[in-house]
Amino acid sequence: MSDEIVQAVEALKRGTVEVYTEAELGERLARAAHAGRQMRIKLGLDPTSPDIHLGHTVVLRKMRQFQDMGHKAVLIIGDYTARVGDPTGQNTTRPMLSGEQIEKNAQTYFDQAGHILDTSEDKLEVRYNSEWLSKLTLIDLIKLTSSMTVAQMLERDTFELRYKAGDPIGIHEFLYPLMQGYDSVMIESDVELGGTDQTFNNLVGRDLQRLNDQPPQIVITMPILVGLDGVEKMSKSKNNYVGVTDPPSDMFGKVMSISDEMMENYYTLLTDLPTEEIATLVDPAQTHPKEAKVRLGKTIVAQFYGPELAEVAAAEFEKVFAKGQLPDDMPEIALPAESLSVKQLLTACKLVESGGEAKRLIAQGGVSINGQKATDPNTAVTPEAGMIVQVGKRRFAKLTVS
Numbered sequence: 439m440s441d442e443i444v445q446a447v448e449a450l451k452r453g454t455v456e457v458y459t460e461a462e463l464g465e466r467l468a469r470a471a472h473a474g475r476q477m478r479i480k481l482g483l484d485p486t487s488p489d490i491h492l493g494h495t496v497v498l499r500k501m502r503q504f505q506d507m508g509h510k511a512v513l514i515i516g517d518y519t520a521r522v523g524d525p526t527g528q529n530t531t532r533p534m535l536s537g538e539q540i541e542k543n544a545q546t547y548f549d550q551a552g553h554i555l556d557t558s559e560d561k562l563e564v565r566y567n568s569e570w571l572s573k574l575t576l577i578d579l580i581k582l583t584s585s586m587t588v589a590q591m592l593e594r595d596t597f598e599l600r601y602k603a604g605d606p607i608g609i610h611e612f613l614y615p616l617m618q619g620y621d622s623v624m625i626e627s628d629v630e631l632g633g634t635d636q637t638f639n640n641l642v643g644r645d646l647q648r649l650n651d652q653p654p655q656i657v658i659t660m661p662i663l664v665g666l667d668g669v670e671k672m673s674k675s676k677n678n679y680v681g682v683t684d685p686p687s688d689m690f691g692k693v694m695s696i697s698d699e700m701m702e703n704y705y706t707l708l709t710d711l712p713t714e715e716i717a718t719l720v721d722p723a724q725t726h727p728k729e730a731k732v733r734l735g736k737t738i739v740a741q742f743y744g745p746e747l748a749e750v751a752a753a754e755f756e757k758v759f760a761k762g763q764l765p766d767d768m769p770e771i772a773l774p775a776e777s778l779s780v781k782q783l784l785t786a787c788k789l790v791e792s793g794g795e796a797k798r799l800i801a802q803g804g805v806s807i808n809g810q811k812a813t814d815p816n817t818a819v820t821p822e823a824g825m826i827v828q829v830g831k832r833r834f835a836k837l838t839v840s
Contacts, residue, residue: 485543
């Protein structure tokens with residue numbers, strides 16, 4: 439194996455959990471280089487949610503790395519599998535989505551994935567798996583199911599746990615890994631990427647390709663990015679996420695909130711900085727933790743908005759948090775000069791999504807009006823021109839009276 443291929447394998451291994459197998463990856467890269475062929479790098483996305491956060495970008499960034507090496511990313515929008523619902527990590531059956539919701543989420547996924555991937559025609563292919571799955575006959579489906587046993591399915595930890603607990607498992611849930619694996623056959627993938635929670639599904643793809651006389655795809659698994667709380671995986675439902683469409687100031691501020699211990703993980707999975715430089719940045723004996731975190735925040739923001747806006751976000755953060763001043767750029771909200779409760783005010787300013795969230799934040803001491811803490815969600819407030827409403831450390835609104 440040439441030095442160039444060895445270096446490519448080492449670069450692709452960065453930040454991964456497992457490669458099935460490393461030897462096969464090197465051989466496939468070498469054969470592709472010799473033949474002048476693009477490898478097909480598969481990533482399946484079920485459009486069960488409309489938003490992408492930094493946790494999703496861990497896998498997308500690995501896909502971009504393959505693109506930069508000259509290979510083609512094949513993004514599979516699981517519009518058909520989403521109708522089944524992936525049982526991955528679920529203790530209960532997921533509800534099936536409507537076609538309209540799937541289409542809406544799929545478009546959002548594609549738009550946001552474009553922030554990371556090279557979307558040029560020679561580097562990206564987007565496919566919807568309804569293209570082939572919707573055409574399967576009952577005989578085709580029976581043939582597909584005959585490729586695996588119930589015992590093999592129960593090896594999957596989520597199925598095993600539910601079975602032992604006596605919780606119901608729908609027959610349709612056994613079809614999901616087979617459907618995802620069949621995607622690999624239909625697009626003839628060389629490599630499939632996924633989080634560690636997708637290992638079982640992706641390895642099924644290898645088995646189905648062998649049965650269909652195709653070279654088995656290499657499976658590369660990526661770690662699950664821990665959210666801002668440092669405990670749970672990054673998730674919008676847990677409110678511990680950084681969205682790829684968050685404004686630069688919010689994105690920077692959220693990154694600055696992570697613990698010092700999380701920086702190495704974020705640097706490794708979310709940036710392209712060399713390993714040696716990361717080691718220096720996360721060593722408090724060589725780099726002050728705040729300096730390292732500012733560098734991390736700027737680097738991440740610059741990837742989505744460019745270096746100029748990253749510098750602006752860092753300066754704004756320093757002004758608001760270190761010096762206790764108000765931000766220069768606050769959204770202005772026009773409200774009538776009519777009395778309303780504090781929780782209604784927060785909702786009207788779009789600083790919270792619900793009255794329940796407003797009550798929780800007020801109880802936690804996270805809401806202030808003109809610098810005064812709000813303590814009662816039902817306190818009456820009359821909007822005034824120039825009134826400053828603040829939620830947490832990063833959300834502000836300046837009122838105008840209509």
